[in-house]
Amino acid sequence: NDYKTLSNSSREVSSLRDSLVKAQERVRQFNHREEIFKQPPTQYEQLADLIKQFEPYNKMWDLAFEFDNELQEWCTGQFIKLTYGTIEKRVEQVNRETFNLKRIFQETSEDAMKVITVMEEKIREFREQMPLIELLTTEAMLRKPQHWVDVFEACEMPKTELTELSLQKLVEAGFLGHREELEAISKRAENQWNIDKKLSGITDKIKQLQLELMPHKTGIHLIKTVEEIQQF
Numbered sequence: 001n002d003y004k005t006l007s008n009s010s011r012e013v014s015s016l017r018d019s020l021v022k023a024q025e026r027v028r029q030f031n032h033r034e035e036i037f038k039q040p041p042t043q044y045e046q047l048a049d050l051i052k053q054f055e056p057y058n059k060m061w062d063l064a065f066e067f068d069n070e071l072q073e074w075c076t077g078q079f080i081k082l083t084y085g086t087i088e089k090r091v092e093q094v095n096r097e098t099f100n101l102k103r104i105f106q107e108t109s110e111d112a113m114k115v116i117t118v119m120e121e122k123i124r125e126f127r128e129q130m131p132l133i134e135l136l137t138t139e140a141m142l143r144k145p146q147h148w149v150d151v152f153e154a155c156e157m158p159k160t161e162l163t164e165l166s167l168q169k170l171v172e173a174g175f176l177g178h179r180e181e182l183e184a185i186s187k188r189a190e191n192q193w194n195i196d197k198k199l200s201g202i203t204d205k206i207k208q209l210q211l212e213l214m215p216h217k218t219g220i221h222l223i224k225t226v227e228e229i230q231q232f
Contacts, residue, residue, distance in 0.1 A: 001112065002115070013061040056105065067122070075168045079167050098120060132175055135179075147188070147189040155182075157173045
């Protein structure tokens with residue numbers, strides 16, 4: 001019932017899961033021998049009930065352990081390597097699974113609900129930080145790092161190498177209190193990046209255009225129509 005014991009609880013759950021798997025395998029062996037001797041297979045109802053009761057706890061601790069590791073990676077790893085879409089999808093998945101477990105444990109286990117409550121709080125806290133990932137890890141912000149100069153100025157943070165930044169450092173530096181300024185910088189970066197991409201596309205197309213010549217009876221060559229080039 002204590003989220004703080006996550007590592008130990010996960011090991012215990014893993015050990016119990018292995019024991020149940022071994023028990024199932026032993027039952028299969030017993031039933032196989034009974035089949036050989038033309039005896040009716042014994043039903044081990046206690047084991048089946050135990051596995052059924054264990055499953056939601058197994059899911060809860062596995063989910064908690066995986067999500068806790070992911071949170072550590074997202075919060076302390078390199079910020080510029082975070083991908084908002086992938087993280088958002090995973091957080092929504094964890095939230096759905098936590099909600100489903102909550103529906104089970106509300107009627108069956110007050111102890112498990114203590115763990116679920118902590119997980120819900122961790123999801124809520126991380127969601128509050130996710131706008132920083134959404135605004136500052138866009139393609140525009142990564143391709144045009146000069147916009148980070150404006151970010152550091154707006155958030156009153158000394159200029160720092162992007163590879164040294166983590167989500168945790170940004171939160172500690174008070175970036176969440178400058179959301180409006182960050183939205184404006186991110187939008188400006190996105191507009192400039194879109195212009196750059198369009199100009200790059202135009203440049204690439206220009207490189208493919210050719211000024212064609214055609215032979216003339218006088219022995220010289222004349223330029224074919226340039227209307228297409230002029231229109232472009």
